[in-house]
Amino acid sequence: MSGVYRDDAAWRAAVAERGADELVYWVDDHRYQEGPGALIVGTSTLLPGRIGDEFAVTRGHLHAVADRAELYHCLSGRGVMLLETLDGQSAAIELTPGKAVNVPGHWIHRSVNVGDEPFVTLFCYAADAGQDYAVISDAGGMQNLVVADGDGWTLTANPDHTGYPRP
Numbered sequence: 001m002s003g004v005y006r007d008d009a010a011w012r013a014a015v016a017e018r019g020a021d022e023l024v025y026w027v028d029d030h031r032y033q034e035g036p037g038a039l040i041v042g043t044s045t046l047l048p049g050r051i052g053d054e055f056a057v058t059r060g061h062l063h064a065v066a067d068r069a070e071l072y073h074c075l076s077g078r079g080v081m082l083l084e085t086l087d088g089q090s091a092a093i094e095l096t097p098g099k100a101v102n103v104p105g106h107w108i109h110r111s112v113n114v115g116d117e118p119f120v121t122l123f124c125y126a127a128d129a130g131q132d133y134a135v136i137s138d139a140g141g142m143q144n145l146v147v148a149d150g151d152g153w154t155l156t157a158n159p160d161h162t163g164y165p166r167p
């Protein structure tokens with residue numbers, strides 16, 4: 001997760017306090033089929049926390065086969081699915097238990113835990129999708145950050161974001 005959060009000093013302090021090997025999120029997935037049309041189904045568990053003003057996030061990615069969609073259904077906790085496209089569209093969908101979000105193909109996606117319990121989602125996506133992480137790191141991070149705002153959350157523009165490559 002090095003380099004994922006904007007406040008690098010806060011990130012280093014958290015690593016020093018908790019230890020570099022401490023898990024902040026994990027994914028259990030099930031690949032029960034091979035070949036065209038196969039799905040991956042699993043759960044993602046993202047622990048609560050903050051690094052500076054930013055809530056705990058997953059690394060985030062675009063699918064390597066960019067047109068592959070993904071469905072997330074919230075099982076517990078309170079989170080946000082942060083969504084962006086290469087041409088600058090952005091959305092943030094709050095997820096609470098029982099709510100679902102369809103991440104269409106061509107949308108960069110990152111889970112954010114804005115609550116104080118583990119944020120657990122059930123996900124399903126095409127087995128051939130893959131993950132492209134460089135699209136975010138090469139752009140200086142995502143366009144928006146999910147930060148604390150009183151008892152809630154808000155979006156703020158990431159000053160380090162240099163723009164995505166055009167599709």
Ligand SMILES: O=P(O)(O)OC[C@H]1O[C@](O)(CO)[C@@H](O)[C@@H]1O
Nearest residue numbers: 027044058059060061123125131
């Ligand atoms: O790959 P990241 O950005 O760490 O996020 C993990 C999430 O994305 C997925 O890889 C699916 O694209 C899931 O397995 C999981 O919920």
Ligand SMILES: [Fe+2]
Nearest residue numbers: 063070109125
């Ligand atoms: Fe994904």
